[in-house]
Amino acid sequence: MRPLTLALAATLFAAPALAQNDCAAGLTLDEGKLTIATGNPAYSPWVMNDAPESGEGFEAAVAYAVAAEMGFSNDQVVWVRSSFDEAIQPGAKNFDFNLQQYSITPERDEIVDFSTPYYEAAMAVLTRKTLVDGGAEASLESLRGLIWGADANTTAVPMLAEVIAPEKDPLLYGDNADVVEAMKANQIDAALFDLPTALYLSAVVLDDGVILGQFPADRSESPDAFGLLFEEGNPLKACVDTALASLKENGSLAAIEAEWLSESTGVPVID
Amino acid sequence: MQRPVLTRRQAYEARVRRRATLVAGGSTLGVLAALLILVPLAPGWPAVKKSFFNTQVFADTFPGLLNAFLLDVAIFAWSAPLIFALGLLVALARDVRAPAAYPLRLFAILYTDIFRGVPVILVIYLVGFGIPGLGLPRPWNSPYIWGTVALVLTYAAYVSEVFRTGIEGIHQSQRAAAASLGLSNSDAMRFVILPQAIRKVVPANMNLFIALQKDVALLSFIGPVEIFRQAGVYKSLMANFTPYVGAALIFLAITIPATRYADYLMSKQLKARS
Numbered sequence A: 001m002r003p004l005t006l007a008l009a010a011t012l013f014a015a016p017a018l019a020q021n022d023c024a025a026g027l028t029l030d031e032g033k034l035t036i037a038t039g040n041p042a043y044s045p046w047v048m049n050d051a052p053e054s055g056e057g058f059e060a061a062v063a064y065a066v067a068a069e070m071g072f073s074n075d076q077v078v079w080v081r082s083s084f085d086e087a088i089q090p091g092a093k094n095f096d097f098n099l100q101q102y103s104i105t106p107e108r109d110e111i112v113d114f115s116t117p118y119y120e121a122a123m124a125v126l127t128r129k130t131l132v133d134g135g136a137e138a139s140l141e142s143l144r145g146l147i148w149g150a151d152a153n154t155t156a157v158p159m160l161a162e163v164i165a166p167e168k169d170p171l172l173y174g175d176n177a178d179v180v181e182a183m184k185a186n187q188i189d190a191a192l193f194d195l196p197t198a199l200y201l202s203a204v205v206l207d208d209g210v211i212l213g214q215f216p217a218d219r220s221e222s223p224d225a226f227g228l229l230f231e232e233g234n235p236l237k238a239c240v241d242t243a244l245a246s247l248k249e250n251g252s253l254a255a256i257e258a259e260w261l262s263e264s265t266g267v268p269v270i271d
Numbered sequence B: 001m002q003r004p005v006l007t008r009r010q011a012y013e014a015r016v017r018r019r020a021t022l023v024a025g026g027s028t029l030g031v032l033a034a035l036l037i038l039v040p041l042a043p044g045w046p047a048v049k050k051s052f053f054n055t056q057v058f059a060d061t062f063p064g065l066l067n068a069f070l071l072d073v074a075i076f077a078w079s080a081p082l083i084f085a086l087g088l089l090v091a092l093a094r095d096v097r098a099p100a101a102y103p104l105r106l107f108a109i110l111y112t113d114i115f116r117g118v119p120v121i122l123v124i125y126l127v128g129f130g131i132p133g134l135g136l137p138r139p140w141n142s143p144y145i146w147g148t149v150a151l152v153l154t155y156a157a158y159v160s161e162v163f164r165t166g167i168e169g170i171h172q173s174q175r176a177a178a179a180s181l182g183l184s185n186s187d188a189m190r191f192v193i194l195p196q197a198i199r200k201v202v203p204a205n206m207n208l209f210i211a212l213q214k215d216v217a218l219l220s221f222i223g224p225v226e227i228f229r230q231a232g233v234y235k236s237l238m239a240n241f242t243p244y245v246g247a248a249l250i251f252l253a254i255t256i257p258a259t260r261y262a263d264y265l266m267s268k269q270l271k272a273r274s
Helices: A004-009 A058-069 A084-088 A106-111 A129-133 A140-144 A156-164 A176-184 A195-205 A236-249 A252-260 B008-041 B045-052 B055-095 B099-117 B120-130 B143-169 B172-180 B185-200 B202-222 B227-238 B242-273
Strands: A034-038 A077-081 A112-114 A119-121 A123-128 A148-151 A171-173 A190-194 A209-215 A224-226 A229-231
Touching: A034 A058, A058 A077, A058 A236, A058 A252, A084 B227, A106 A112, A106 B045, A106 B227, A123 A129, A123 A176, A123 A195, A129 A209, A140 A156, A148 A156, A148 A176, A156 A190, A156 B227, A171 A176, A171 B202, A171 B227, A176 A190, A176 A195, A176 B120, A176 B202, A190 A195, A195 A209, A229 A236, A236 A252, B008 B045, B045 B242, B055 B099, B055 B143, B055 B202, B055 B227, B055 B242, B099 B143, B120 B143, B120 B202, B143 B185, B143 B202, B172 B185, B185 B202, B202 B227, B202 B242, B227 B242
Parallel strands: A034 A077, A148 A171, A148 A190
Antiparallel strands: A112 A229, A119 A224, A123 A190, A123 A209
16 A cells, blocks of 8 residues: 555545556656646536546546556646647657547547547437427437537537438537537537537536437447547556556446436437 | 751750750759658658558548538638628728718728738637527528628728729829819729729739638638538548648649639739839
8 A cells, every 4th residue: 555645645536545556657758747638628527617637527537546546646647738639640749648538439549549448428419498399309300300510529420420310411610619609599409419518518508408318328339438548559558448447347437427427317318 | 847947046045945944853853852752761750641641541531522622612602702892892982082971981991900900710700600699590590691791701801902902003193184084083983993903903812812712611610511620520530630631632723723823914914014
């Protein structure tokens, strides 16, 4: 066991016993530091209030749990910000790993490396109360007639085309905030997000937001699984995968998920 | 056909020209060869090649990009005449000389100052999301309509300034001459000044319209899936920047001939004037 002071630093949740684990030695960008990247801005409920240092929010908590499992104390964790494009550009990276809801796909895996999944996301349909009052319902047939929007950088785009196949071409945006803005301007009827994001947007951002239904993670042939992103060939991956595996085994990951993403039950499933 | 006999001077000049061509060709080839050999020697080249010049990704995405480019062409086609008309109107408003019409002139000055001073993308965001947000019914809240309005507002400000330089470049004596012939102010503008002014600024306007062709892509920020957004979707799904290279090539295929044509017009004008 590490000294008590070190264990106390992990105050966010019932801290797992800190493993005597030096598999990361010499493999991080800066010795003795773990540099983690997230989005700019980072959205709730993944990172609360755009402040990953607080450890609040699912991904922020997962990051600190993984770090602790790898033997890093909380103040050895350094946060940086990156866009999607920075994460996949060739060349040296300014982070050890990057987490901002990266869906693992075979094509992406050719350019960068992913850890084992830390979350499997259902996709959810976000719409507004006026649409529901107007007769929109959680059936594919009803969904097909809507005008759709999505964040262009997400796997929601191929899913829209393959599963829903809307009659009109969807409108695509650069980030979540723009999709919501278009919804407020009544330019789109509905948008496809991962379920936690959709729940957050409907509860906090949109005044009259409604989650019409969800496509469970195991529904599609390639479920949307989020992974930590590494530079291609980064040897740290093995160490992080081990840490994730033990977090899954001892139930810590499930506990973090329950703490930050618990409300996702009770959303109707779309057939 | 008989070959014309060259004088010694002509033969000498032909020889000089031939040598100049050979040297220019040789040095161009040399530079190209150096680039083609040296760049792949860079340590990061295999990664860059995989991310930016991936032939498989290029082949998979190019048809989709071409298809999305049609939307760019369409937006350009309906924006350009509107920009021309509004630009001309604003330029004329700035030239109004009647004291009572001063507010018109003031408005034109304010308009060009504001829309030339604000980045296009901000205008597109503010107009494209802001005005539909007021609660316009469909289809009047369409991002295509308000995105076009934003482009027209911005580019008409630039074009009006070009027209203004054209109008002010026509010598004052021509107005005086027109007045002495009994033409009213507006007739002098219509029949004497404008025909010359517009012709004079064709190359400058061509440059602006080439810039417009590229800026049409900014409409993607408020929803329309044109070539830039389509390339972004491919980029994000495949984690590969090659679709952007494909999009750049498509843009170049349009803008390079247009630029050369503008150059040609400009040199023709220079010759006519000298």
